[in-house]
Amino acid sequence: MVHYKFTYFAVRGKGEFIRQLFALAGVEFEDDRFSLGPLGRAVSRDMEKWGELKKTTHFGQLPVLKFDGKELAQANAIAKYLGAEFGFNGSNPYEAALLDSIGIHYDDLFKACRPFYLSWHQISEQPMEEAYKVAVEPGRDEFFPPISKFLQESKSGFIVGEKVSWIDLLVADHCETFTRYNSHYLDKYPEVKAHMEKVHSIPAIKKWIQTRPDTEI
Template sequence: MTIPQLHYFSIRGYGEYIRLLFIDNAIEFKEKNFVPFSAEWGQIKDSMIFGQMPCLKIDGQELVQTGTIMRHLARKHNLNGSNEQEATFLDMFFEGVRDVRQKYFSYINDLGETRDELVNSTIPASLEKLEALFNTHPGDYIIGDKPNYADYILFEELDVYNVLDKGILVKFPALKAFHERMWNRPNLKGYLEKRAADKIWINAVEKGMN
């Protein structure tokens, strides 16, 4: 089996979900990172399947689309629940979190609401729904007592919103405890501390960065 190679930008972005999954599960991988808007990225953009990243090169395949990559890794590494019902629940949770990210993305690119609207209304309304969904299963994670692939997108998005407003998780105790639990996982803690110290940008634009 070849070592997977993740192609993405030198930011957190959508590629961060994949990195977190690899790191937390001690899966060896390599990275090829590009500076956003750089000439180097412009030169290879058209060679990508849809002209975008993340792209994961693994076992002779070239995979694109974040959800596709995450679900592929979930099936491959037993991170997709224990049955079809759990896999479908994780899929639903994953897509729900991605919907919230799109609202944040619109704000970052000046296509949607103001910061006050996002922090005080839009994101809390979405977190309320996610908290209720999270609480439908017992355990420390979305399903049970071990992370599955959707836990990595949930953690990263909660961390992004925590950067926007340090108090945004206070009214959502289950999600707040989950965020803290993920942050302190042995394989993640050192990486996350270094990420914060290095001030890795969340986005390709300054708005909302660390």
């Protein structure tokens, strides 16, 4: 049996949807987390441990997945690999490519939200409310219209194809983060809100959410 070790910080961020992939597939994994303190830095012994690990990773970043003596970095690459292994990367090459295109589209949203994340981690002095208005909302309104169209055309309620995919988990977790912060985040995108609720009602995902370490972001 393959031993998977998934290393990321003790936040949801760019790691939670990958953890949910394991839960969805019913595959055990080592959930290796580095605690974060003020300024988004790993705390105490975790800082020293991360400093040593950082030198050995492909890009000096997390998340990292290790298995069978191999290492894979970058969240979407990890998710695509596991999605293909576990059956959540579309039903054919075209669907897999569509999922990949949405993942690239999502990267623009994640970058747009960066000022908010910096504010939350106390790296930036910009108030979170201001960062939300000037960064998150414009990013949201660029990202979600195409996603809404995918969902309007979907017969399954998932973004692409007839079954849940790694992209569904990624988008739903993003929505959870920002609807926690602002309950009106998805008011203009009812299809997306329904999608988040659908994904989070999948029994394996629902159980994971109920039992995981809870973090705001």
